[in-house]
Amino acid sequence: MCGITGWVAYRQDLEGQRAVVDAMTETMSCRGPDARGTWYARHVALGHRRLAVIDLPGGEQPMTTEVGDATLGMVYSGEVYNYTELRDELRRRGHPFTTDSDTEVVLRAYAEWGTAFAERLNGMYALAIWDPRNETLVMVRDRMGIKPFFYYPTADGVLFGSEPKAILANPAVPAVVEVDGLRELLTVSKTPGAALWAGMHEVEPGTVVTVDRNGVHANVYWRLETKRHVDDQDTTVAHIRELLDDITRRQLVADVPKCVLLSGGLDSSAITALAAGQLAEEGRKVRSFAVDFVGQEENFQPDELRGTPDTPYVHDVADLVRSQHSDIVLDNTALTDPEIRRKVVRANDAPLGGDIFGSLYLLFSAIREQSTVALSGESADEVFGGYLWFHDPEVRNKPIFPWIAYLASRRSGSQTHVLRKDVLKQLDLGGHLRDRYAEAVREVERLDGESDDEWAMRKVCYLHLTRMVRILLDRKDRMSMAVGLEVRVPFCDHRLVEYVYNTPWSMKTFDGHEKSLLRAATQDVLPQSVVDRRKSPYPQTQDPAYVATLAGQVRELLAERHPVFELVDRDSAQQLTTAADGSARRLLEQTLSLATWLDLYQPEIKLPR
Structure with a gap:
């Protein structure tokens, strides 16, 4: 896992821009603390920061290979899990290998198959290849969007990076946020290809983007398709x-x-x-980590989302599988530390924060002291249908993203926004969400003969797998890579996603509970307590001191007349400092994250007047 960046300029010699390229590359140092490298050719500069995971001595980047008289150059972030099979095939086709890294396999795969090589990769990746034979930059992102990838077209080429901060480090890119960027920021949705920063775009998941002298071109190599499911229940579970x-x-x-x-x-x-x-077969124990909070057992109050604390179930699993387990226990001092908030906002390049972001950052920091790679259960809820709103007909049939409809129904009577009314009017967040929902639903293909109920649930599943999951994957990636920890997400393997997506909803819920297929497929290796446990989201501290500290920090902002109040309504913020409900907590976090982001990035906010 690594951080990548680069610059293509067809009317410049980038040898004279080494200081700028170095600055762009250094913004990725957290993603790649082990090594750095840059590579230059005519009209192109590639930068790389490495987190060494496979073939520690042999996987240095940028990596080059010769094809005839041409030298291909590549920077690559991620892991390709089928690289050994690809290497064997490429060897049969006459390719020599000088390393044991998946990086070399990926580069030689491009040399053999051109842009069609992307269809052969299984993994999580964001990569860029310079091909001098046609002076083309080829950018590729994995199918589910596990690894982030941004680009910024310029007058004579393009800038790109794993994160916006790499692009923003180039003096040619102004830190501007326009109305569409703010809409993306303030709604829990993710428009494919959109970015917070003006002029910037994401390489969409499952897409190859090429840049040549004629501009930018995108080609989709994978999308979530509707197919008929022919396996019976037992066969499906076994598969x-x-x-x-x-x-x-x-x-x-x-x-x-x-x-x-x-x-x-x-x-x-x-x-x-x-x-x-699997590790026991090799005579090794698995290492496991869990997050907990000081006083969580004493303070825990069940609610609609979280009916039970995590720790007893964590220990049941750890005891059963005999893992080498550690609980990472966090306190409110760390969770409300302004310095941790700054690190979280810097990692996101956006005013995203709160105790979930902060606790993930602190958890990953503690894990990184002992491990470099972690496997996560992220995305199983989107794949198998685990959230409460999947099972709420009233919510899931509304013409809006179901997770937003669910949360809105639970916040009635509570303050929902802390922004000034004139700002909200200009943003028209409701109209934005309706438009994005309609666009997403139009992408879904209905199966011939599919019942209305199954069609409705297919749409719900599609929305989660192409919109919501990308928000959560980005959060996981940014918080983990901020401390140089590679988090892998097995449930995002595209073979599993395709197969489960096309199973009927009746089969996904055959036992009357959420995630029936996953439960049936794995219950033989789980403690009964976990088999019987209902869905519980990522935990949050319930210590009242957490909200009290946030309120005090917002009062400090109010006293200093901070520029955040050009966006945030002062009176609303003042009222939040004396409120105690969950809505107040969320909006206090949002206010503090916005203020931190304004301090760090000093963006120019452009709203229509």
């Missing part, structure tokens, strides 16, 4: 287990210490148990 066994085995490959993230829920427990069984 899911076969896939999970294979996926876990592939994703345990690393030349550095590895571990699993364990929450005590079905998803992470299944990955932990499967990993433990």
Whole structure:
């Protein structure tokens, strides 16, 4: 796993821009703390920061290979899990290999198959290849969007990077946020290809973007397609287990210490148990980590989302699989530390924060002291249908993203925004969400003969797998790579996603509960307590002191007349400092994150008047 950046300029010699390219590359140092490198050719500069995971001495980048008289150059972030099979095939086709890294396999795969090589990759990746034969930059992102990838077209080429901060480090790019960027920021949705920063775009998941002298061109090599499911229930469960066994085995490959993230829920427990069984075959124990909070047991109050604390279930799994387990216990001092908030906002390049972001950052920081790679249960809820709103007909049939409809129905009577009314009017967030929802639904293909109920649930599943999951994957990536920890997501293997997406909803819920197929496929390796446990989201501290500290910090902002109040309504913020409900907590976090972002990035906010 690494951080990549680069610059293509068809009317410049970038040899004279080494200081700028170095600055762009250094913004990725957290993603790649082990090594750095740059490479220059006519009209192109590539920068790389490395987190060494596979073939520690041989995987240095940027990497080059010769094709005839041409030298191809590549920077690559991620892991390709089927690289050994690809290497064997490429060897049969006459390609020599000088390293054991997946990086060399990816580059030679491009040399052999051109842009069609992307269809052969299984993994999480963002990569850029300079091909001097046609003076083309080829940018590729994995199918599910696990690894972030941004680009910024210029008058004579393009800038790109794993994160916006690499692009913003170039003096040619102004730090401007326009109305569409703010809409993306303030709504829990993710428009494919959109970015917060004006002029910037994401390489969309499953897409090859090429840049040449004629401009930017995109080609989709993978999308979530509707197919008829022909397997019966028992066959489906068995096939899911076969896939999970294979996926876990592939994703345990690393030349550095590895571990699993364990929450005590079905998803992470299944990955932990499967990993433990496979490592036991080699005579090794799995290492597991869980997050907890000081005083959580004493302060825990069940609610609609979280009915039970995680720790008892975590320990049930750890005891059963005999993992080498550690609980990472966090306190409110760390969770409300302004310096941690600054690191979180810097990692996101956006005013995203709160105790979930902060606790993930602190958890990953603690894990990184002992492991470099972690396997996660992230995305199983999107794949198998685990959220409460999947099972709420009133919510899921509304013409809006179901997670937004669900949260809105639970916040009635509470303050929903802290922004000034004139800002909200200009943003028209409701209209934005309706438009984005309509665009997303138009992408879904209905199966011939599909019932209305199954069609409705197909749309819900599609929205989660192409919109919501990308928000959560980005959060996981930014918080983990901010401390140089590679987090792998087995449930995002495209073979599993395609197969489960096309199983009927009636089969996904055959036992009357959420995630029936995952439960059935893994229950033989899980403690009964976890098999019986209902869905519980990532935990949050329930210590009243957390909200009290946030309120005090917002009062400090009010006293100093901070520029955040050009966006945030002062009176609303003042009222929040004396409120105590969950809505106040969320809006206090939002206010503080916005203020921190304005301090760090000093963006120019352009709104229509």
